[in-house]
Structures are given as structure tokens and as C-alpha cells.
Amino acid sequence: MDGRRARLMSPFILMGEKLRGGPLKPWRPGVEDILVIPEFMITAAMTAFPQSRLGVFVQNPFAFQEAHAESMERGLDIRERADWFLGVSQICLDQFELLNIQTGHHLPVSMKPEDFPFREEKERLITYMPRKRSAEARQIVDTLERRGKLKGYRIQELDNMPRLNVSDHLQRSQFFISLLRMESIGFPAAEAMAAGCIVVGYTGLGGREYFTPETGIPVTEDDTLGLVHALEAAVAEYAAAPARLDAIRRHASAVVNANYNSDTFETALLKIWRELDAA
Incomplete structure (x- = not known):
């Protein structure tokens, strides 16, 4: 809540x-x-x-x-x-x-990346979660479909969906549009990275600790047209020469799994507890 x-x-x-x-x-x-x-x-x-x-x-x-x-x-x-x-x-x-x-x-929290296993083979699928930016999400989708530069990709909204279904869709998605906004950390993009998506969009500010040019394609906050251009460019690059973006998504999954797993959370929590108890 x-x-x-x-x-x-x-x-x-x-x-x-x-x-x-x-x-x-x-x-x-x-x-x-x-x-x-x-x-x-x-x-x-x-x-x-x-x-x-x-x-x-x-x-x-x-x-x-x-x-x-x-x-x-x-x-x-x-x-x-x-x-x-x-x-x-x-x-x-x-x-x-x-x-x-x-x-x-x-106290680094965990989004349980093991629930979003990396998948190498992907579909021509672009997914997004509209909760934080529903009006902007509609505009982005309308613009992308109208411009017709997605080279056969379809776009699907992930909303009001069980976690297991979200994981399945992310594992199948080649691209994920990040619509994070004013986040402490923002885990939808991290979940997509864990599953092997190429993530394009906003860091939500707090997401900058894992969402960087080395792990995805971050876009200036609230730059809707910039996001559209970035996604279209990524789709075109992947069609012509996928190696760079494949390397980015593999690295992104490794970063998320290393930093936001349950063991990291538990270790940090116990360490803090000992420090506070000794104070």
C-alpha cells in the first residue's frame, strides 16, 4: 500500500x-x-x-x-x-x-530474479507495464504503430497479470519499454533485464543504480518522443547487427542477478541487525 x-x-x-x-x-x-x-x-x-x-x-x-x-x-x-x-x-x-x-x-531489496530466468531465444514481442504512465503508454503505443517502423514486432501490455504470467511474457519479449517514474529503485525494468529483454526507456531516477547504457538504453525522463526514437533505433539495429544488444542484455541479466538476489538481501539485513544491536 x-x-x-x-x-x-x-x-x-x-x-x-x-x-x-x-x-x-x-x-x-x-x-x-x-x-x-x-x-x-x-x-x-x-x-x-x-x-x-x-x-x-x-x-x-x-x-x-x-x-x-x-x-x-x-x-x-x-x-x-x-x-x-x-x-x-x-x-x-x-x-x-x-x-x-x-x-x-x-538494505538492498530483492526482486527475486530467479523468478525471471534468462531466455536466449525471443519472439518479435515488445512489452510494457503502464501503471505509472498510463496516458503516456497509450501515446507511445499509438505513435509506434502509426509510424510503422517496428519490423513485424507486436506490442503487448502487461497489466493485472499474475507474476508467473508476467515472467512468461518477459522471457518471450525481445524488447521491454520501461515506464518507471519517480522510483526508489523500480523493479519492472530489472525483471525484464533478468529475463533477457533489451530494455529501453526511463530509469525512474532510482533505477539508475542498475539501468545504465551498459545494461540497457536509458532515455531522458519524460522525453516521450526520445523514447519512441530510441526504441525504433534499437529495433533497426537488432535487425541489422544484433551482437551489441545481445551482449548488453546478457550483461544486464548478470548484473540484476548478482545485485538483487535473495541472498544479498538476507546478508545485508543480518549485517545491519548486528550493527544496530551492537550500537
Whole structure:
């Protein structure tokens, strides 16, 4: 549940809990307790628990930036209250540096690349996920089909589809259009890379830690025509001389599998836990 939706739903969730179990009993954290809070709730937490120790889990650096600005307007500075911060990506660490946070830790999350195995043989298929940019996605598809430069490729939307089906489509896709937007990391492009797609499109900013010219074809954020041109050029190049793009997609799959697997996540989590426990 994203931050805005969580804020809207919280009163109804609490009401449901009260109806199911009777009046909610007040809870007060002990002196040694540390409340771990998501980044969008820092103002509420500092207000509700002014004496409690806090730890902040930052999954969305953009929400964190807004929440921090809001709390500062109220005279509350999470940097003075939190014992530590956890960030799931490099852009979260960048936000920590921007705010001069010295107690930040990197907890790299996993998108389980083993669920998206690399496939060498592909179909003339271009896939995309429209969730973050639905209007732009429609425009891109309409433009590509109207211009007629896709050399027999068909375009398919991946939406409201079970994970297993998404994996199957990505394994069959030669190209994937990345429509990431304001991401902490953004895993649709990583999933496509793991499966062996040539990824063309936006990094969503946070995706820059894995989506580079060495692993795909990144396009300037929000440059819709630039994305169309880049995809058409990639299709033409692959038809004429596929070796460079094949090398890129193999390298991309290796990078994603090396950096976002479950073992990497578990190792980092245990290391951070030991560090925090010893502090």
C-alpha cells in the first residue's frame, strides 16, 4: 500500500480493529523500545511519541523528502530524533547525504530474479507495464504503430497479470519499454533485464543504480518522443547487427542477478541487525 493510500485508509483500518476486538487499549512504548516507522509517517510518529526512540525505514525517498519538509515546518526534525535510518536503494542514500544524515544504512531489496530466468531465444514481442504512465503508454503505443517502423514486432501490455504470467511474457519479449517514474529503485525494468529483454526507456531516477547504457538504453525522463526514437533505433539495429544488444542484455541479466538476489538481501539485513544491536 503506497504512502498516500495508507494515510487515507488508516482511520478505517483502526475502526475495523475496534469493531472486531472492542475498544483499542492504549499502548505506550518502553524506554528501551525503538519504533520503526515508514518515511511518510515521521511527523505523526514524532508528534504521537515525543519521548520514544525512533528508527526510520525509507522505501520512497520522494515521500521522505516531502514528509521531512512538512515536519520541519512544524518545528520537528527527524534527524534529531531517529537513532538510525534504513534505505533500500542508492537514491535513498543520496537523500540521506542531502539531509546530512550520518546514521543511514543500505538494505538492498530483492526482486527475486530467479523468478525471471534468462531466455536466449525471443519472439518479435515488445512489452510494457503502464501503471505509472498510463496516458503516456497509450501515446507511445499509438505513435509506434502509426509510424510503422517496428519490423513485424507486436506490442503487448502487461497489466493485472499474475507474476508467473508476467515472467512468461518477459522471457518471450525481445524488447521491454520501461515506464518507471519517480522510483526508489523500480523493479519492472530489472525483471525484464533478468529475463533477457533489451530494455529501453526511463530509469525512474532510482533505477539508475542498475539501468545504465551498459545494461540497457536509458532515455531522458519524460522525453516521450526520445523514447519512441530510441526504441525504433534499437529495433533497426537488432535487425541489422544484433551482437551489441545481445551482449548488453546478457550483461544486464548478470548484473540484476548478482545485485538483487535473495541472498544479498538476507546478508545485508543480518549485517545491519548486528550493527544496530551492537550500537
